[in-house]
Amino acid sequence: MNSVKPQQELDVLANVIAHHPEGVNAQEVLQESGLALQRRSLQRRLAVLVEQERIRVQGQARAVRYFPVLQGESPSGVDASSAKMETGPYVPISAEGEAIKAYVRQPRHLRKPVVYRTEFLEQYHPNHTAYLPLKLREQLHALGRSPAEQTPAGTFARDILNRLLIDLSWASSQLEGNTYSRLDTARLIEFGQVAEGKDAFETQMILNHKQAIEFLVHSPEQAVVSQDTIVALHALLSDGLMPDPAMCGRIRSRAVEIGGSVYLPVALPQRLEELFGIVVGMAAEIEDPFEQAFFLMVHLPYLQPFEDVNKRVSRLAANIPFIRHNLCPLSFIDVPPQAYVDAMIGVYELNQVDLLRDVFVWAYERSCQQYVAVQQSLVPPDILRLRYRHVLGEVIAAVVRSGQPINAVSVSAMLPASVQPEDRAHFTQLVLKELAGLHAGNAVRFGLRPLELLGWKQGTCEP
Numbered sequence: 001m002n003s004v005k006p007q008q009e010l011d012v013l014a015n016v017i018a019h020h021p022e023g024v025n026a027q028e029v030l031q032e033s034g035l036a037l038q039r040r041s042l043q044r045r046l047a048v049l050v051e052q053e054r055i056r057v058q059g060q061a062r063a064v065r066y067f068p069v070l071q072g073e074s075p076s077g078v079d080a081s082s083a084k085m086e087t088g089p090y091v092p093i094s095a096e097g098e099a100i101k102a103y104v105r106q107p108r109h110l111r112k113p114v115v116y117r118t119e120f121l122e123q124y125h126p127n128h129t130a131y132l133p134l135k136l137r138e139q140l141h142a143l144g145r146s147p148a149e150q151t152p153a154g155t156f157a158r159d160i161l162n163r164l165l166i167d168l169s170w171a172s173s174q175l176e177g178n179t180y181s182r183l184d185t186a187r188l189i190e191f192g193q194v195a196e197g198k199d200a201f202e203t204q205m206i207l208n209h210k211q212a213i214e215f216l217v218h219s220p221e222q223a224v225v226s227q228d229t230i231v232a233l234h235a236l237l238s239d240g241l242m243p244d245p246a247m248c249g250r251i252r253s254r255a256v257e258i259g260g261s262v263y264l265p266v267a268l269p270q271r272l273e274e275l276f277g278i279v280v281g282m283a284a285e286i287e288d289p290f291e292q293a294f295f296l297m298v299h300l301p302y303l304q305p306f307e308d309v310n311k312r313v314s315r316l317a318a319n320i321p322f323i324r325h326n327l328c329p330l331s332f333i334d335v336p337p338q339a340y341v342d343a344m345i346g347v348y349e350l351n352q353v354d355l356l357r358d359v360f361v362w363a364y365e366r367s368c369q370q371y372v373a374v375q376q377s378l379v380p381p382d383i384l385r386l387r388y389r390h391v392l393g394e395v396i397a398a399v400v401r402s403g404q405p406i407n408a409v410s411v412s413a414m415l416p417a418s419v420q421p422e423d424r425a426h427f428t429q430l431v432l433k434e435l436a437g438l439h440a441g442n443a444v445r446f447g448l449r450p451l452e453l454l455g456w457k458q459g460t461c462e463p
Contacts, residue, residue, distance in 0.1 A: 006045070009033075009035055009037070009045055010045055010048060010049060010052075010054075012033050012035060013029055013033055013035070013042075013046065013049060014049055014068075016029050016032045016033050017029060017049075017055050017066050017067070019068075020067070021067065021068060023065035023067045024065060025064065025065055025066070026042055026043070026046060026064065029042070029066060030042055040094075040096075041095070043096070043099045044095040044098055046099075047095070047098030047099055047102045048098075049066075050102040050105070051102070053069060055067060055068060055069060056068075056069055056106070057103060057106065058106065059112075089336045090338065091335070091336060091363075093339075093355060093358040094354055094358055096354035096355070097343075097354045097355040097358040100342070100350060100352055100355040101342050101346075101355060103346070103349075103350065104342050104345040104349065105342070108262055111262045112262065112349075113263075113264065114262065114263055114348075115264045115265075115266075116264070116265055116266045116275075116303070117351060118275075120302070121275070121278065121279065121282075121299065124282065126282050126286045126287075127285065127287055127288075130288075131291065131294050131295065131353050131357060132288075132290055132357065137290050137291060140361070140364060141290070141327075143328070143364065143365060144290075144368060145327065145328075160329075160371060161213075161214075161217055163371070164329055164331065165210050165213055165214070166182065166185055166186045166190075167182075167331040167367075167370065168209065168316075168329065168331045168332065169185055169206050169209035170182045170185035170186075170206070170333075171331055171334070171335065172209055172315050173185075173202070173205045173206055174337065175311070175335065175337050176312065178202045178205055178206065179198065179202060180198060180206055181195075184198070185206055188203065188206055188207070189207075204239070204241055205241065208237045208240070209237065209312075209316075211236050212236040212237050212316050213319075215232065215233070216233075216316065216319065216320060216323055223320050223323050223324060224320065224324070225283050225284040225292065225296070225317070225320055225321070226280065226284065227280050229317075230300070230313060231249050231250075231251075233316050233317060234248065234306050234309060234313050235249025237309050237312045237313060237316065238306070238308065238309040241309065242307065244307075247306070247307050251269070251273050251276060251305050251306065252269070252272065252305065252307040253269045254267070254269075256304055256307060256308075258304070260341070260345065261345050261348050261349060262349060263345075263349050265303065265304035266303065266304070275305075276305045279299045279300065279303055279305075283295050283296050283299070289322060289324070289325045289327060290321070290364075292321045293318040293319070293320075293330065293360075294318070294353075294356075294357065294360055296314055296317045297315065297318045297356065297360065298347055298353055300313060300314035300317060301314050301347070302347055302348060311344065315330075328364075328371050330360075330363060330364055331370065331371075332363050332367075333363075333366055333367060333370055334366055335359060335362075335366070340359055343355040343356035343358070344356065384427060384430065385430060387423075388418075388419060388427060391416060391419060391427075392427075392430065392434065393445065393446045393447065394416075395411070395414060395416070396431060396434055396435060396448075397446045397447055398414055399411060399414060399431065399435065400435075400446075400448055400452060400453065400456040401452060401456075402414070406432070406435055408428050408432065411428050411431050411432060411435075412428045415427065415428065438453070439453075
């Protein structure tokens, strides 16, 4: 049984690496240390040592090697006095996520330049491959279930639209460096009030998000995973923000680079269009809404189909399956920008999704926490009313025009055969409730004219 404490294990591992200025791999470190550690535990401890700047890491995948940090030197190889250690919030991450984080935190010159790998996409088979394990998807489904679960697509998103517009517009824009506060975002969206000291670019970014979210929520027939929808999202999100306005809603025709990364996306326009169709087509085949959302967050930015605004498109596209399935939306509220950037670079340069998965799961749990009070305040819809909404209007109009006494017996006798036997009693009570609340202001819902309503009211009031 291993009785060594974690801090002692860190010291042992750091001491082993200190004796290898030429670098050493993880397996060699473990063998020389004599510690009884599982692979994940070893990765976690090595990642901690990198975070503490006691060692530095170089290479990727199986070629990763660990080096000691010499006196006066930081893990990046620059003078320690000028090295500024990044601090700030992060999300809880797995051992695999820690390893990715440690790699992408290296300076660019220590990371090997990479190009788009079609193998990364080819290895994925919709509904057979899963970036999100089944147990995790089940947990997310339980978290995201809403009172509007069995209602038409988009119902829940429309119910919380005002809140969603502010949260998602603000959080997604913040991940792009936008400095609007949430309060300023709310004032801009609700009242059109531009925040003092903010430039037009930041204001336009917020308003573009608002318009794109409304497009998805108010157009359920268009809110599907398709090339047309993804292109439309780009057109809305990039409006007024592209150097060439003609590139809004258009696949790029030139090469692009990604700041802070050594990844080089596809440059050939014809190949890019072909891959865009394949990525969107594969995403559309995925049945599980959470797997579909995560796939879009991985592969749309990785492909970089547009000159800019790719990550914003992927974040809103990820909400399409949630809107369609009436699940809690993903607002990205409180997601630390650095964690998201690290995760995306991990996808770009390593084709590893573990850190992005950590961010995705934390972000979704956070979104559900934000909307739980809103969910609880929603009145559960009457499923029977939704199922028979057209029949309900026809029956109420027929009852009013018949002049018959209004009671359960007379109403039940007028029900059409389309109302199933097991539903007739409940449906009759629903009709009686609607009739009791019928007035000039709501009679138009049932196609009733004012004179018809007046005649019915007079008839039912006579002794």
